[in-house]
Each structure stands twice: as C-alpha cells, then as structure tokens.
Amino acid sequence: MTDSATTPKTSLNKFEKLKAEKDGLAVKAEIENFASLGWEAMDETDRDHRLKWVGVFFRPVTPGKFMMRMRLPNGILNSAQMRVLAEVVERYGDEGSADITTRQNIQLRGIRIEDLPDIFNRFQAVGLTTVQSGMDNVRNITGDAVAGLDADELFDTRELVQQIQDMITNSGQGNSEFSNLPRKFNIAIAGGRDNSVHAEINDLAFVPAFKDVSPGYISPGYISPEKSEKIFGFNVLVGGFFSAKRCDAAIPLNVWVLPEDVVAVCRAILEVYRDNGLRANRQKSRLMWLIDEWGIDKFRQEVEQRLGKSLLAATEHDEIDWEKRDHIGVYKQKQPGLNYVGLNIPVGRLNAEGMFEIARLAEVYGSSEIRLTVEQNIIIPNIPDSVLASFYTENILKQFTINPSPLTRSLVSCTGAEFCNFAMIETKQRAIAMMKALELDLELNRPVRIHWTGCPNSCGQPQVADIGLMGTKARKNGKPVEGVDIYIGGKVGKDASLGTCVTKGVPCEDLQPVLHDLLIEHFGAKPKVLINS
The missing domain is CATH 3.30.413.10 (Sulfite Reductase Hemoprotein, domain 1)
Incomplete structure (x- = not known):
C-alpha cells in the first residue's frame, strides 16, 4: 500500500498533513476520553476532522451538537435498528432529528459528545455502524431500493453491496487499507432497468448488461461456456462526481464483469485510486482527475494489473431501458400475496416520533424490514394483501403519505x-x-x-x-x-x-x-x- 507519505511533504494539502500525523481510525480508541473531556477541550483536529472517520461531524453552526452519519448498505435496516436511532434522537428533544440522504442513508442531529460511548454501544448491540462514513472514505454504497422484491429485476444487489461494505470496512470494524483515499468515493450497483441508483453520478458504478459469449471466448479466469449464450454481468462506469469546482458524469471503463468479480474489481479500482490519486490539490483529488491525467486506457490497464487478469470489453448496450421509478405508493412484490409500500418523507426529515412509528409499521404489517431510497423516502416491504386495508387507516400516513402531490x-x-x-x-x-x-x-x-x-x-x-x-x-x-x-x-x-x-x-x-x-x-x-x- 502507498499512503500520503509517498507524496513530498511540501505538496501535501492540510488534510493530507493531518492524515499523515495521525490515522483517522485511531480516534475509535479515544471515544471515552473525548466524552469525558467535552467538545470544547478536545484537540481541534480530532474534533473537526478525525471524528468523521467514525461518522461524527462537528458543526460550527450548532456548536456542541454533532451530526452522526450511519452506514446502511443498500439502504436497508430493520425495526430494532430504527428504534435505536429514534431513541438516540429522542434524548435531544427539539434539537434531535434525522435526515434520509440521497445515498440511502440516515444522518442523526443534535448528538452530544458525552453520549458517544453509550450511543456506540447501542449501535453495536443491533448491528449498526458509522465507521468510515466521512472524510476520505467510501461513502454509503447504494443498490436497488426494491432489490429482491421486484419481479422485473435483473439482479438482487443486496448481497454484493454488503460484501463490498464488509471488504472496505472490515465488516464494520474499520479498515486502514481504505481509510486514507485522496478524497471521498461513491459506489453504486444497479440491478434493475431504471437506474434507480443514479449510476452516472458515482465514482464507480455497475449497470446490468448481457454479453454474448462463445466457447473459448472468455479470457483467463473465466469459465468458457459449452455453447454460445448470453451471460448476465455488469458494464462498469467510473469517474462521476459533483464538486464546487467541477461536475462530471461517469464514463465507461470499457469493462464487463460477472457478478462474482464485482468485489474484486472494486478492490482493484480503490487500490489504484488510493495509491495514485492526486493529493496535492484537494480540489483535483477525485477519481476523474486521475483518469484525466492518465487516460481511460492506462487506468484500465492499471486496474487489470492490480486484479491480476484481463477484463472483458463492455457490451455495446446495457439494460437500463426504463424511465426512473420513485416507488411511492403500493406495489405487488414478486413474492405472491406480498406488497411493498413507498412512503413520501418530505425532504427526508424525520423526528423521533415519526421514526418510532415507521419501526412499528414495519413490525406490525411487514417483516420488520425498512428500506431507504435515494429520493429520501422510505419503503416498507413484505406487507400481506390481508392487512393492507388496515395499513391504510394508520394516522402516520397523513404525514408520510402514499399519494403525495406532484411537486412534493x-x-x-x-x-x-x-x-x-x-x-x-x-x-x-x-x-x-x-x-x-x-x-x-x-x-x-x-x-x-x-x-x-x-x-x-x-x-x-x-x-x-x-x-x-x-x-x-x-x-x-x-x-x-x-x-x-x-x-x-x-x-x-x-x-x-x-x-x-x-x-x-x-x-x-x-x-x-x-x-x-x-x-x-x-x-x-x-x-x-x-x-x-
């Protein structure tokens, strides 16, 4: 691994310097000390920056009240987890709230530093983590909001998204291999035909594509079919991002991969970016700037070298051929007799009472599962036909409606x-x-x-x-x-x-x-x- 120390110190920006002085993940072991010190007595670099490696964000506009950012791969959590998040928000009264983000994630507001040890213990008890959710890390990994529910889906993204998260974060414990990227990094996997993950705005995205494969055609490392057939896989896009300096849509890497190779390709791309990404000028540190400097062909070659094998060329066409769906309303699942219901959460803002109610709805009517969308809304899946009529009578649906007006x-x-x-x-x-x-x-x-x-x-x-x-x-x-x-x-x-x-x-x-x-x-x-x- 190459870290920022390989760059001459004279060219390091201030963020690279603070990372070189102390690894961001080191603050995991200091939470108890921070809680006893209080926010005003903390080292400012720890408080303002390194805490972000464990998902805790100092906000100058609300001094003493921090934001916490979760990691919810594919935007999926359960009622017990939502209830714990609601309890955390509840303790801060009117100052506590939560926001659903455009990466199928949740951010909590009003957090006080002295409560961090207890909050982290509560999270661990229900399988939640905030690790590596800020600064120069891979952000929440997005996948299809109706993965495993949609009869028309091409691939269920849930397991792959979880595998990528586990690889990057060491199963939520923190992983120094990927905690010092040049800048933040976004990954998305699309499994349906409507591009529900907004693939083109991610640093790395996988979109469904079928490839015509003939006997003997597959390159080393792949199993050659006995006869010509169409095989499912993903075309790979790279470099999409928004920033104050520049906005770009992702471009084709000219690579097609099988689902079983997605995690390894993610690792290879992250390693290439980690070891070669530009670190002198922070405004030019996102992946697309490296691709600009190298060219897409060299970037692909470096990825293949890191992967240890050649990759197949992308297909000419992918399977994104539907208009975008927002999933608000009531929809039949591919499982007979079950439905998923999309609730409109205006601008994604939640309070503790609403969070408790959502947890209750998922538990009483569904399978305790809750899903988030990139449009900042909520889906409750696995609701039987027999209880839909009762579900419709719930008062919370007046606030989080299933039939909102067109602009809302x-x-x-x-x-x-x-x-x-x-x-x-x-x-x-x-x-x-x-x-x-x-x-x-x-x-x-x-x-x-x-x-x-x-x-x-x-x-x-x-x-x-x-x-x-x-x-x-x-x-x-x-x-x-x-x-x-x-x-x-x-x-x-x-x-x-x-x-x-x-x-x-x-x-x-x-x-x-x-x-x-x-x-x-x-x-x-x-x-x-x-x-x-």
Whole structure:
C-alpha cells in the first residue's frame, strides 16, 4: 500500500498533513476520553476532522451538537435498528432529528459528545455502524431500493453491496487499507432497468448488461461456456462526481464483469485510486482527475494489473431501458400475496416520533424490514394483501403519505444552512413551503423533480433534477441576499444526463414566480382556475 507519505511533504494539502500525523481510525480508541473531556477541550483536529472517520461531524453552526452519519448498505435496516436511532434522537428533544440522504442513508442531529460511548454501544448491540462514513472514505454504497422484491429485476444487489461494505470496512470494524483515499468515493450497483441508483453520478458504478459469449471466448479466469449464450454481468462506469469546482458524469471503463468479480474489481479500482490519486490539490483529488491525467486506457490497464487478469470489453448496450421509478405508493412484490409500500418523507426529515412509528409499521404489517431510497423516502416491504386495508387507516400516513402531490412527491433537499456551515441558504423548510404554494396555483399532470442544494458541493444533486436549485449569494437592491442558480434538464433512468445552469443569482424571495413560469413553460403545468363563490 502507498499512503500520503509517498507524496513530498511540501505538496501535501492540510488534510493530507493531518492524515499523515495521525490515522483517522485511531480516534475509535479515544471515544471515552473525548466524552469525558467535552467538545470544547478536545484537540481541534480530532474534533473537526478525525471524528468523521467514525461518522461524527462537528458543526460550527450548532456548536456542541454533532451530526452522526450511519452506514446502511443498500439502504436497508430493520425495526430494532430504527428504534435505536429514534431513541438516540429522542434524548435531544427539539434539537434531535434525522435526515434520509440521497445515498440511502440516515444522518442523526443534535448528538452530544458525552453520549458517544453509550450511543456506540447501542449501535453495536443491533448491528449498526458509522465507521468510515466521512472524510476520505467510501461513502454509503447504494443498490436497488426494491432489490429482491421486484419481479422485473435483473439482479438482487443486496448481497454484493454488503460484501463490498464488509471488504472496505472490515465488516464494520474499520479498515486502514481504505481509510486514507485522496478524497471521498461513491459506489453504486444497479440491478434493475431504471437506474434507480443514479449510476452516472458515482465514482464507480455497475449497470446490468448481457454479453454474448462463445466457447473459448472468455479470457483467463473465466469459465468458457459449452455453447454460445448470453451471460448476465455488469458494464462498469467510473469517474462521476459533483464538486464546487467541477461536475462530471461517469464514463465507461470499457469493462464487463460477472457478478462474482464485482468485489474484486472494486478492490482493484480503490487500490489504484488510493495509491495514485492526486493529493496535492484537494480540489483535483477525485477519481476523474486521475483518469484525466492518465487516460481511460492506462487506468484500465492499471486496474487489470492490480486484479491480476484481463477484463472483458463492455457490451455495446446495457439494460437500463426504463424511465426512473420513485416507488411511492403500493406495489405487488414478486413474492405472491406480498406488497411493498413507498412512503413520501418530505425532504427526508424525520423526528423521533415519526421514526418510532415507521419501526412499528414495519413490525406490525411487514417483516420488520425498512428500506431507504435515494429520493429520501422510505419503503416498507413484505406487507400481506390481508392487512393492507388496515395499513391504510394508520394516522402516520397523513404525514408520510402514499399519494403525495406532484411537486412534493419528487422534492429532494440537502441539509441547508440550518445545520451545515457550507450551505449558503436555508433549504428544507423553504423547499416544502414553496412547493405547497406552487401547488395551490398550478395543476400538474405529472411529478416534476425539483432538487435543492445549499451550496456548490451539490449534496442535493441539482444536476440530475428536472429543475435544480443551487444556493448562492445574490444581490437585490444593492444588498446581498440568499439566492439560487437554476439548473434545467437533468435526466435519470435511461439516457441519463446532467442538467445545465440556465439562470444565476435569483434571490430566494423572488424565486416562486420564476419556478411558476418554468413549470408552465417546460413541464406542462397550468394555472388553476379560481371559481368565485
């Protein structure tokens, strides 16, 4: 393994220096000490940075109240785990909350440093981990939200996603092999036809593809078929990312792999990136910058060398040929007599009461399983036909509806300035209020995906939205105000593509009429006819 020490110290950025001074995972053994010291007495580098290696994030806008980021591979947890998360949030009263993220994950807010030992013990008891969920690590690994439930799926992603997580994190215990990447790294595996994981915005993504294989055609390491046949596997995409400096869609690696080789290919790509990624300029440290410097052919060759065998060329076409589904509502599973139900969680925000209720619903009506989606919503699977009528009567469905209005249905938002020091604007509550106001004025015959993000780091992914809103500083009447840059035309599902910025610096207080006109002009909305009584 090559670490940051191989780079001349004069070219190390400040983050590489702090990693060289002390491994981020070292703080695992210091949690009790941090809890007794209190946040104000801690070493600032430990507090502000190294704690992120165990999923704990200092937030300057809420000093003393930390955020915790989980690891939930494929976005799956159970009622017992959700109940523990709810108990953690509950202890902080009005200051405690949770957010579902665009990586099928959950972040907890209001956490106090003195409670960390007890919280980590509670997590361990129910099989939860936060390890390596921040800083220069692989983020939560996404897979199909309805994996194993969908009769039309091509591959059940759950086991592969878990295997990758276990490889990267040493089964949740922490793994120094992959805890010092040049920057963060996103991995996604698609198992269906609708690209539910937004493959193109990941550093590494696997999309389903069938390959025509003839006897003797398979390269060393693969079993040659006895007769020509189509074999299922994945085309590999690399380099997708959003940052304040640059946004790029992932590009083909020109590689096709069998499911049983996915974990090894992930390891090889991560090793190549870890040992060769650019570390001097942090703004140029994501995987795509290395691919730019080397070229895709050299990058592939390095991966093959690390893997120890040649890889087959990608197929010309993959199997992503459906429009994107959001899974909100009631759907038949491939298991006879069972259903999965998608609940709309407005902008992904949860409180303890809502979390307890979701845990109860999953336990009473389903199999205790709960799933998260990249649209910040929740799926409860395995609900028998015989109890659906009773399920529909639950009061919580008034808050987390199965039939939301078109704009609320597809609304996504990052944390915003309420909790994040990078955000330039408040997002979540503003987004909800503005969608409700627009829906009072407009009739829409289909959902319109509107994504809010508080800053150019693009956690809210405005580039993949029908309408994307990126927080910025605008000016009105000569004074600075909160504003947005507007993106149009992002597409998910088949033929996915990134949207483009069409307007800059719109003051938030002037945004509603602008969105009103965009919805009419581009998305078929019509003004409601008001009838005087």
